[in-house]
Amino acid sequence: MFADRVLSGMRPTGKLHLGHYHGVIKNWTSLQNEHECLFMVADWHALTTNYDEVGIIEKSIWDMVIDWLAAGVDPEKATIFIQSKVPQHAELHLALSMVTPLGWLERVPTYKDQIDKLSHKDLTTYGFLGYPLLQAADILIYKAGRVPVGEDQVPHIELTREVARRFNHLYGREPNFEELAKAAVKKMGKAGKEFDQLRVRYLQDGDGEALLKARELLGASQNLGAIDGERLLGYLENKGKIILPEAEALLTEASKMPGLDGQKMSKSYGNTITMREEPAAVSKKIRAMPTDPARVRRTDAGDPAKCPVWQLHQVYTDSATREWVQAGCTSAGIGCLECKQPVIEGVLKEQQPMFERAQQYLDNPQLVKDIVADGCARAGKIAQDTMREVREAMGLGY
Ligand code: TRP
Ligand code: SF4
Numbered sequence: 001m002f003a004d005r006v007l008s009g010m011r012p013t014g015k016l017h018l019g020h021y022h023g024v025i026k027n028w029t030s031l032q033n034e035h036e037c038l039f040m041v042a043d044w045h046a047l048t049t050n051y052d053e054v055g056i057i058e059k060s061i062w063d064m065v066i067d068w069l070a071a072g073v074d075p076e077k078a079t080i081f082i083q084s085k086v087p088q089h090a091e092l093h094l095a096l097s098m099v100t101p102l103g104w105l106e107r108v109p110t111y112k113d114q115i116d117k118l119s120h121k122d123l124t125t126y127g128f129l130g131y132p133l134l135q136a137a138d139i140l141i142y143k144a145g146r147v148p149v150g151e152d153q154v155p156h157i158e159l160t161r162e163v164a165r166r167f168n169h170l171y172g173r174e175p176n177f178e179e180l181a182k183a184a185v186k187k188m189g190k191a192g193k194e195f196d197q198l199r200v201r202y203l204q205d206g207d208g209e210a211l212l213k214a215r216e217l218l219g220a221s222q223n224l225g226a227i228d229g230e231r232l233l234g235y236l237e238n239k240g241k242i243i244l245p246e247a248e249a250l251l252t253e254a255s256k257m258p259g260l261d262g263q264k265m266s267k268s269y270g271n272t273i274t275m276r277e278e279p280a281a282v283s284k285k286i287r288a289m290p291t292d293p294a295r296v297r298r299t300d301a302g303d304p305a306k307c308p309v310w311q312l313h314q315v316y317t318d319s320a321t322r323e324w325v326q327a328g329c330t331s332a333g334i335g336c337l338e339c340k341q342p343v344i345e346g347v348l349k350e351q352q353p354m355f356e357r358a359q360q361y362l363d364n365p366q367l368v369k370d371i372v373a374d375g376c377a378r379a380g381k382i383a384q385d386t387m388r389e390v391r392e393a394m395g396l397g398y
Helices: 018-031 043-050 055-071 088-097 102-106 109-117 131-140 151-171 177-187 190-205 208-220 226-236 279-287 308-316 319-330 336-363 365-393
Strands: 006-010 037-041 078-082 146-149 248-251
Touching: 006 018, 006 131, 018 037, 018 055, 018 146, 037 055, 037 365, 043 055, 043 131, 055 078, 055 336, 055 365, 078 365, 088 131, 088 365, 102 151, 109 131, 109 151, 131 151, 146 151, 151 248, 177 190, 177 226, 190 208, 190 226, 208 226, 226 365, 279 336, 308 319, 308 336, 319 336, 336 365
Parallel strands: 006 037, 006 146, 037 078, 146 248
Antiparallel strands: none
């Protein structure tokens, strides 16, 4: 059922690096085994900040999708699609804009942050203010229950929940709601009795477990259509119909992936290794990494805690190797190039299957286009259904 559905997205910013892999995409490749997953290229979002350099967006899209596939996102399991190719995102964004107070958007912390940070650009645009509302539309159009994101995106998920609540409050009211809900409970047959009991336990005793169980019952019921399902989701909590359910952020553990200089790996710091970086370049970059400044000469002892290479050991080598580093560094028993070698090997080993998976797509770019076209069609079907309901709820069902 949709509560289980996962949606996430990424702006097309060009080739991805190992920070993206460890921070986001590795997580996607495991989610796709447990949930219905939709992974979106957020090209409209790219335009909100890059409206003046549109030339790079298209190439970035294909590079990024190939990186996803290379990392193991599986088009047989997950739906890969492009935001602007499913026009209902834009349509829902407009619909939601009718009911979203300006203050909610102005208060989102990323808004002023980004305007300051990207001060070379004029971001005092209507589109940029709407960035998190567009993201809300991305999520709500699929009624996704789970949204894997990093810490910085949590305010956007909060806004999504607020907007959904407001929408349901405004448009989920039906004059004969109680009767319709009770009729829907009857349709559930035997499970309906249990549903009623769980509802009472939740409403009277605040039993959260009962709420979850009741939702499960709804999800499992074969006799309810989508509309009755929404009615009962709302009835369960003594609200009206829940047309747009509230999503949860699935917090991706902050990526510990350090860059070549020990800061977080990020394109803007120029400290990245791309996911499909040539092996020779990987070697060269790691061999050029700064180390503990105390190790001026090979005979000077060092301290791994003061060295960015040590941070990469945490990601790429086993505990035996790390013991060897600790002992060798603090006694000047090993040289820094020696110390870097197992890290280089670790990175190359991780990248090997990515190169292999990417090759067929590089040889035949049409394959990637077909995967995306197929994903857009699948996503579009869900989005159309939601939009139909939204139009009806807003009195635009004619
Ligand atoms: N704003 C997100 C980011 O910068 C990208 C994004 C767009 C997204 N739409 C989304 C993420 C919907 C999750 C869900 O990372
Ligand atoms: Fe860093 Fe390793 Fe050199 Fe120590 S030996 S300073 S941990 S690269």
